[in-house]
Amino acid sequence: MAEIKRIAVLTSGGDAPGMNAAIRAVVRTSLAEGIDVFGITNGYEGLISGEIMPLSRRSVSNLLQRGGTFLKTSRCESFEHEAGRKRAADVLKEWNIDGLVVIGGDGSFHGAHALYLEQKTNVIGIPGTIDNDIYGTDLTIGYDTAVSTALDSIDKIRDTAASHNRLFIVEVMGRHAGFIALESGICGGAEEILVPETKKTMEDLGGLIKTWARTGKTSSLIVVAEGDELGNAHDIAKEIHTRFHIDCHVCVLGHTQRGGSPTSTDRLLASRLGYHSVLALKDGKTDIMVGWMNNAISYVPLPETWEKKKPLDEELLKIYRILSL
Numbered sequence: 001m002a003e004i005k006r007i008a009v010l011t012s013g014g015d016a017p018g019m020n021a022a023i024r025a026v027v028r029t030s031l032a033e034g035i036d037v038f039g040i041t042n043g044y045e046g047l048i049s050g051e052i053m054p055l056s057r058r059s060v061s062n063l064l065q066r067g068g069t070f071l072k073t074s075r076c077e078s079f080e081h082e083a084g085r086k087r088a089a090d091v092l093k094e095w096n097i098d099g100l101v102v103i104g105g106d107g108s109f110h111g112a113h114a115l116y117l118e119q120k121t122n123v124i125g126i127p128g129t130i131d132n133d134i135y136g137t138d139l140t141i142g143y144d145t146a147v148s149t150a151l152d153s154i155d156k157i158r159d160t161a162a163s164h165n166r167l168f169i170v171e172v173m174g175r176h177a178g179f180i181a182l183e184s185g186i187c188g189g190a191e192e193i194l195v196p197e198t199k200k201t202m203e204d205l206g207g208l209i210k211t212w213a214r215t216g217k218t219s220s221l222i223v224v225a226e227g228d229e230l231g232n233a234h235d236i237a238k239e240i241h242t243r244f245h246i247d248c249h250v251c252v253l254g255h256t257q258r259g260g261s262p263t264s265t266d267r268l269l270a271s272r273l274g275y276h277s278v279l280a281l282k283d284g285k286t287d288i289m290v291g292w293m294n295n296a297i298s299y300v301p302l303p304e305t306w307e308k309k310k311p312l313d314e315e316l317l318k319i320y321r322i323l324s325l
């Protein structure tokens, strides 16, 4: 690979707390390495339409602690087509960009990989999504903050559930993955956790509700990931009422989980991955994600990040029931 002299960075897909910290790390590491660095606004959409600007150390001042992404982000349909990616590569060539850092989730990585295959653009992915559903990294940027945000709400809902002797269903994000549900659920002492990775039935739920009553529980909390096969929180509450004649209160946490100031864990992860993404490009690495696994930096081919499935912690799936009874 030719020497890397100019790097561009963008954020893509759903925003995640810590993305700003990662951009800051990419910018300041690049400049320390004598590489010019450029920011692309609005994700792949901005790349296609040439929204590029040079970034300096001061462009990323006072950002470390902020949620969202100052470069803005998008879910870009035209990048799913070769014509869009060709246009993007042309823009990068016009600006003499030698390497692109993409901070995002699996959809963004699919796009980066296609850009590499078709247009030979050097790309490095940094995992940024609250879902934590990326293979090859123990944590994704934003996940730890999202779990803390969800847990904060779960603790508050628990107060009301206990005071009123109520059953609550709290819906957290995660279309295809139950990481947020499992971790916030176990930390919040949830009596049941419903995630897309495990198959449960309404009969299972009915049995559990009876057990809670038998063991003297006067209030309970079910945490459900939005992508669970039993439905969303409202569907499940309706079904519980129809089948078991129990009133169920629902709280959907939604996008509150995507915002807010990143935790120290997310800031640390973002700083590490941003730093190593620049060094990786400089070392001639491309078409990989820079992740964090077993307390060390990992370099994972981009297709592996979505082709291999990151499993939920089997032990946590087993013990939450024992601990909450």
Ligand code: F6P
Residues within 6 Å of the ligand: 014, 075, 105, 129, 130, 131, 173, 174, 175, 226, 258
């Ligand atoms: O991928 C992150 C995520 O927050 C998912 O958990 C959620 O299903 C989705 O994004 C929501 O996306 P949007 O903000 O585009 O509706």
